[in-house]
Amino acid sequence: MEEFKKEKQRLYKIESEIEELKFNCLFEGCTGEAQKSHSQQKKGSLLAISNKNKEVYALDSNIARSYDVRTGNLSVQFRKKRIASASTFPGFCVKHEAIFSVFEKNGLEPFNDEHACYLSYRTVGYELARQRESKIRHEKLRFGKLRHDYLAYSIEKELTLLMKSLMSVIEKQSYDEIETIWHVVPRNLRVSCSSCISLYDGIAEEFYMQSNNGELPTFTFDVIPSKLETIIVITWLKKFDSYSKWLKDAKDNLSDFERLINRFIFFDSEDICIDPALFKGSKKIQDVVEQVSHVIDRRRIHEMEVPILIKVQ
Ligand SMILES: [Zn+2]
Numbered sequence: 057m058e059e060f061k062k063e064k065q066r067l068y069k070i071e072s073e074i075e076e077l078k079f080n081c082l083f084e085g086c087t088g089e090a091q092k093s094h095s096q097q098k099k100g101s102l103l104a105i106s107n108k109n110k111e112v113y114a115l116d117s118n119i120a121r122s123y124d125v126r127t128g129n130l131s132v133q134f135r136k137k138r139i140a141s142a143s144t145f146p147g148f149c150v151k152h153e154a155i156f157s158v159f160e161k162n163g164l165e166p167f168n169d170e171h172a173c174y175l176s177y178r179t180v181g182y183e184l185a186r187q188r189e190s191k192i193r194h195e196k197l198r199f200g201k202l203r204h205d206y207l208a209y210s211i212e213k214e215l216t217l218l219m220k221s222l223m224s225v226i227e228k229q230s231y232d233e234i235e236t237i238w239h240v241v242p243r244n245l246r247v248s249c250s251s252c253i254s255l256y257d258g259i260a261e262e263f264y265m266q267s268n269n270g271e272l273p274t275f276t277f278d279v280i281p282s283k284l285e286t287i288i289v290i291t292w293l294k295k296f297d298s299y300s301k302w303l304k305d306a307k308d309n310l311s312d313f314e315r316l317i318n319r320f321i322f323f324d325s326e327d328i329c330i331d332p333a334l335f336k337g338s339k340k341i342q343d344v345v346e347q348v349s350h351v352i353d354r355r356r357i358h359e360m361e362v363p364i365l366i367k368v369q
Pocket residue numbers: 081082083086087088148149150151152
């Protein structure tokens with residue numbers, strides 16, 4: 057009993073240490089301090105899905121709360137959070153956060169590749185910020201080595217390289233080096249999401265084991281709701297196009313595409329925010345979220361059937 061209590065206290069202590077850490081800005085070469093900023097816009101998409109108290113449901117990143125010290129199970133749950141604190145990560149300094157005004161100032165414009173590229177860069181940045189925290193957490197917790205090595209690989213061979221490539225596309229304005237899929241739904245889907253997902257149609261960890269330290273092909277996936285419409289955008293580098301057939305095929309068939317969008321939102325993403333009324337009003341959504349509980353073992357996700365929780369047609 058005492059032993060479990062001590063372990064729980066240790067976890068909370070680690071979480072508060074991580075909370076206090078300072079990180080560098082992720083813009084290449086910048087030594088400025090990263091501010092905790094939003095991967096999803098507070099005044100835009102988060103406001104569009106919040107309740108009157110300006111709250112949304114978001115995944116809890118605190119491992120101390122989600123880790124069962126008795127069974128060793130990790131079960132990450134959704135918690136109601138104020139939009140000021142939901143979905144924030146130490147990614148960029150003030151100066152570099154400002155580059156995203158390209159699409160934030162007047163809103164994201166569908167089918168605008170420059171916007172897609174900036175958004176994708178930010179999405180990768182926040183994923184990297186999350187992984188960087190996660191790696192430190194693993195070191196402190198002394199969890200499994202395999203997961204730790206995978207995080208290091210993902211940071212170096214996936215996200216850092218992807219950010220570099222995307223910034224080079226932005227600087228050269230060579231938008232033919234990216235591929236995008238846009239889908240606009242003419243209503244507020246009441247869910248927002250920002251995520252990096254493997255373009256290798258399998259488990260990213262498996263690719264890592266087989267690829268001999270190769271560059272991981274990854275796409276970014278963003279769901280951006282507003283009062284009247286929701287923009288879904290998927291972006292990847294053209295050099296990864298040989299992995300994208302399954303994604304392009306699904307886009308040609310609306311019901312396949314819908315199932316895939318639901319998979320990305322509810323199964324793959326670790327940065328999703330949900331309108332409290334939608335979350336509380338749907339037993340099905342609560343059940344699925346409970347089942348998935350954003351397991352570390354991604355293999356389980358591929359074994360589960362993806363239900364249609366959000367219609368995108
Ligand atoms: Zn900076």
